[in-house]
Amino acid sequence: MTREHEHISEADAGFVLSMLEPDQLAASKRVAVPRRPIRGGTLVLLWTLRVYLLFMLAVVFWQAWTAAR
Amino acid sequence: MGTGAQTERKVSVLTDDEAIVVTHEDVDRANDRARVERARRGRGLRARAWLLWLLIGPGILVMLGENDGPSMLAYAATGSKFGVGFFLPFTILTFVMALVVQEMTVRLGAATHRGHAELIFERFGPFWGWFSMIDLGIGNFLTLITEFIAVRAGLGFFGVPPWAAVLVALGVLYSALLSHRYWTWERVTLAAAAFNLIFIPVALMTHPHWNMVAEALRTWRPLPGLNKDTILILLSVIGATVTPWMLFFQQSATVDKGMTTKDIHFGRIDTVLGAGLAALAALGAILATAPLFGKISADNFEAAQFAQALQPIIGRFGASLFALGMVEAGIVASITISTSSAYAFGEVTRRPHSLNLPVSEGKSFYAVLSLCAAAAAGIVLIPGLPLVFVVLVVNVVAVLAMPPALVFLYMLVNDKEIMGDVPSPRWANALAALVVLLLTAAGVLYGVSVVAPQVLTWLGGK
Numbered sequence: 305m306t307r308e309h310e311h312i313s314e315a316d317a318g319f320v321l322s323m324l325e326p327d328q329l330a331a332s333k334r335v336a337v338p339r340r341p342i343r344g345g346t347l348v349l350l351w352t353l354r355v356y357l358l359f360m361l362a363v364v365f366w367q368a369w370t371a372a373r
Numbered sequence: 374m375g376t377g378a379q380t381e382r383k384v385s386v387l388t389d390d391e392a393i394v395v396t397h398e399d400v401d402r403a404n405d406r407a408r409v410e411r412a413r414r415g416r417g418l419r420a421r422a423w424l425l426w427l428l429i430g431p432g433i434l435v436m437l438g439e440n441d442g443p444s445m446l447a448y449a450a451t452g453s454k455f456g457v458g459f460f461l462p463f464t465i466l467t468f469v470m471a472l473v474v475q476e477m478t479v480r481l482g483a484a485t486h487r488g489h490a491e492l493i494f495e496r497f498g499p500f501w502g503w504f505s506m507i508d509l510g511i512g513n514f515l516t517l518i519t520e521f522i523a524v525r526a527g528l529g530f531f532g533v534p535p536w537a538a539v540l541v542a543l544g545v546l547y548s549a550l551l552s553h554r555y556w557t558w559e560r561v562t563l564a565a566a567a568f569n570l571i572f573i574p575v576a577l578m579t580h581p582h583w584n585m586v587a588e589a590l591r592t593w594r595p596l597p598g599l600n601k602d603t604i605l606i607l608l609s610v611i612g613a614t615v616t617p618w619m620l621f622f623q624q625s626a627t628v629d630k631g632m633t634t635k636d637i638h639f640g641r642i643d644t645v646l647g648a649g650l651a652a653l654a655a656l657g658a659i660l661a662t663a664p665l666f667g668k669i670s671a672d673n674f675e676a677a678q679f680a681q682a683l684q685p686i687i688g689r690f691g692a693s694l695f696a697l698g699m700v701e702a703g704i705v706a707s708i709t710i711s712t713s714s715a716y717a718f719g720e721v722t723r724r725p726h727s728l729n730l731p732v733s734e735g736k737s738f739y740a741v742l743s744l745c746a747a748a749a750a751g752i753v754l755i756p757g758l759p760l761v762f763v764v765l766v767v768n769v770v771a772v773l774a775m776p777p778a779l780v781f782l783y784m785l786v787n788d789k790e791i792m793g794d795v796p797s798p799r800w801a802n803a804l805a806a807l808v809v810l811l812l813t814a815a816g817v818l819y820g821v822s823v824v825a826p827q828v829l830t831w832l833g834g835k
Contacts (some may be wrong), residue, residue, distance in 0.1 A: 317395045323403035323410070325633060328486045330725065331394040337487065337495040337791060346784070353777040353813075354504065360773045360816050364766055367823045371762070 401729040402631040405556055409636070429640035429646065430559045431626035434709055435475060435619050436468075436647030437566035441516070441706030442523020442653050443571070443764045444613030445699055448655050449679045451606055452662030453669055458595040461656060465590075467614035468652040470811070472644055473804040474779060476619050477786045477797055478815065481639035482627030484792050489624040491720035493781050496791070503780060506721060508774045513520060513618050513714045515767045517749035520710065522760045523703030525753055528599035530680045530696035539750040542704050544748050549708055550739065555629050556726040559700045562708050568701040570650065572657030575695050578687040581660045588686045599829050604822040605769070611656070611815055612768025615808070617778040618713045625716035634795050645799075661695060707746055709734050769819065 326332060342350065389559055407428075412424040451460045478489065485492060490509070494502035521539055528538035549561045588594070597603045623644075662679060669682045680699075684692040713726070718741045719726020726738045753760065783805055786797040797805075821828050 312395060312397075316400055318405075320395045320399045320403040321393065323406045324399060324631070325486065328399075328402065328631060328633075329393065329522065330396045330398045330727070332488070334492070334723070337485070338493060340496050340790070342497055342501070349780060350777065351499065353780060356776055356813070356816070357508070357773055360820055361770070362824050363820045364769060364773070368446060368703065368762060368766065 375645070384590065385622050396725075397731060397734060398725070398727045398729040401554060401556075402629075402727075406631050409616070409631075413635075421598060425639055425642060428498035428630075428636055429643040430477065430563065430630060431623045431632075432475065432640060432643030432645070433650065434559065434562055434566060434626065434705075435623040436471065436651035436690070437654070438622070438646070438706050438709035439471070439614060439619055440569050440617060440651045441520055441613075441710075442700055442703040443516070443519040443609070443767050444655070445702045446523065446659050446764055447606070447613045448658035448767055449611060449662040452659040453665035453679070454602070454606060455597050456663045456666035457582065457660070458589050459593050459597055460606075461586065461589045461659060462593050463607075464610055464614070464659065465652055465656050467611050468648045468655070470808045471614045471619065472648045473808055474615065474782060475623055475644050475648075476641050476770060477782055477801065477805065479627050479632070479644060480623040480797060481743050481782070481792070481797060482494035482624040482639055482669050483632045483634050483637050484795050486628050486633075488623045488628055488716055488720040489782070489785075490717035494721055496785065496788070497781070499777075501781070502721065505778065506717065508712070509552070509617055509621055509717055511712050512616065512767075512771055512774055514745065514749060515763060515770060516616070516618065517710050517714075517745060518752050518760075519764045520703040520707040520766050520803065521750045521753040522764055523699050523800060524829050525709075527680075527696045527699035527703065530534065530693070536756055538700075539753060542700075542707055543750055544745060545704050546708050550728070550742070553729065553735075558728045559626075562705060564702065565708070566705045568699065569654045569705065570657075571694050571698040571701065572654045572661055574657075575683075575687065575691055575698065576657040577662035578691040578694075579661055579664050579683075581663065585661060586660070587728060593678075599832055601822045601826055604819050604829070607644065608772050608815055608819050609768040611812065612771035614651075615775055615812065616768075616771035617774050618710055620778055620782055622709055625713065625720070625726075629716075629729065634793075637795065638693075651783035674702075701765045707749070710730070711742045711746040711749075714745045715739070772812055772819075773816045776809050776816070779809045779812070 320329075409424065409427050412420060414428055415421075415423065423504045448464070452462075481489070483494070489493075490502070490506060493505050521542060524542040525538045528541065529535070533541075539662070545565070549558050549565075552558060552561075597606075627640060661683065664686050665682050667678070669678070680692040680696040683695055687695075715833050716726050716739050718724075719735075724737045727735065727736045730738060732739055752758065783797075783802065786792065787802065789796055
């Protein structure tokens with residue numbers, strides 16, 4: 305075991321490793337979760353919902369604009 | 374093992390040929406986990422209650438946090454505009470919807486130990502990740518503004534000037550962060566959130582007609598007329614309970630708390646408790662303002678106006694409680710929503726993001742959290758801005774942004790590669806799909822009410 309800093313003892317580090325699951329360590333977040341490609345029906349659904357959201361936001365702002373007038 | 378105070382830097386632990394870095398954040402989380410594991414070994418009701426006490430937090434916070442300024446205003450507007458009727462059981466239904474989707478975030482956080490933004494970015498790529506982030510960022514910032522509007526209006530009832538009201542809210546928000554410890558932050562915020570229940574005694578002071586309440590809960594009647602105003606209130610009530618920031622917040626908080634798959638059951642109880650308490654507070658706000666039915670116009674409602682209108686009915690003390698409830702709703706939500714933004718920013722930029730971080734190690738996390746809140750607070754002080762309109766629109770935007778967010782949640786929580794042996798059960802998936810359909814239908818109905826209101830007349834409205 306090599307210590308980079310003096311404030312965490314080896315016992316503390318051992319305690320941490322015994323209490324936390326390996327992917328709970330802050331350092332483990334540096335490793336990315338593997339990518340999952342989006343295809344077919346899922347892609348169509350996501351794009352449909354994206355268009356729906358943009359259209360509906362335009363409706364909200366149109367309502368705001370007409371109310372302001 | 375209570376060595377957290379001395380552990381401020383990193384240490385590398387070499388195991389075989391791999392170096393593992395342990396940080397201050399890890400030590401704090403390990404101390405929390407040690408306490409949970411000790412409690413788990415206990416037997417009997419008292420030990421179970423202690424374990425529950427240790428594991429509750431994210432669920433109650435997210436639900437009471439979502440009973441925020443615009444939400445309580447939406448409930449108050451509902452009570453004063455429609456009285457006791459359809460919206461009582463409908464509000465309960467919205468909390469059931471929230472419960473279904475929030476349980477999924479607990480499962481996802483406990484199984485993957487990753488935040489929601491992080492998982493969307495890494496699993497589906499930055500293209501879809503940025504879409505989600507833009508939705509979250511715009512929604513969170515607009516909502517944060519409304520929280521400070523609620524605080525300003527609530528304290529305005531007592532004659533507090535807007536700048537002082539905003540400073541009080543920022544003061545509480547920053548104080549909650551001082552410990553740099555997730556556990557302390559969670560308990561302080563939970564204590565503040567408990568004041569959301571203040572709407573229950575206010576409702577009791579109005580002496581509700583319990584027979585009418587029971588009848589409304591049983592029959593969902595009287596039904597409101599199908600028109601533009603009703604649809605806006607309908608969306609406001611849905612958006613008062615089901616919003617994208619809740620997904621991001623509860624998952625990140627579950628991870629920061631250190632919950633694992635062994636804790637999913639308690640995470641579910643936590644969420645059920647939160648939904649139950651928040652539903653009671655929401656029903657309290659509706660019942661409290663129901664006596665105003667037909668007496669005030671709720672079209673341009675503000676917290677102070679409701680409190681003033683209630684004063685002849687429940688007296689100065691009751692009206693003050695109502696105004697204080699609005700202040701609490703705004704402050705707690707400003708804490709949880711700005712934290713949700715900071716978590717998401719850290720997850721996407723791969724910078725440290727935890728309430729266990731000392732400021733020196735989490736500069737960007739605390740900076741985003743503080744600056745979001747300060748910017749929203751500053752906007753509220755700009756004279757002449759259409760703040761009431763922002764309050765009305767924010768819940769509607771939340772409802773519209775939910776279906777895309779829920780599809781990502783659905784895909785992630787059923788992804789066996791990251792969920793292992795704890796994917797979402799089929800019944801939960803079916804309910805989540807139903808929630809997506811209901812929210813989309815509500816959004817389409819809103820669009821129709823704005824673009825082609827005559828269709829509502831054709832459907833049987835006025």
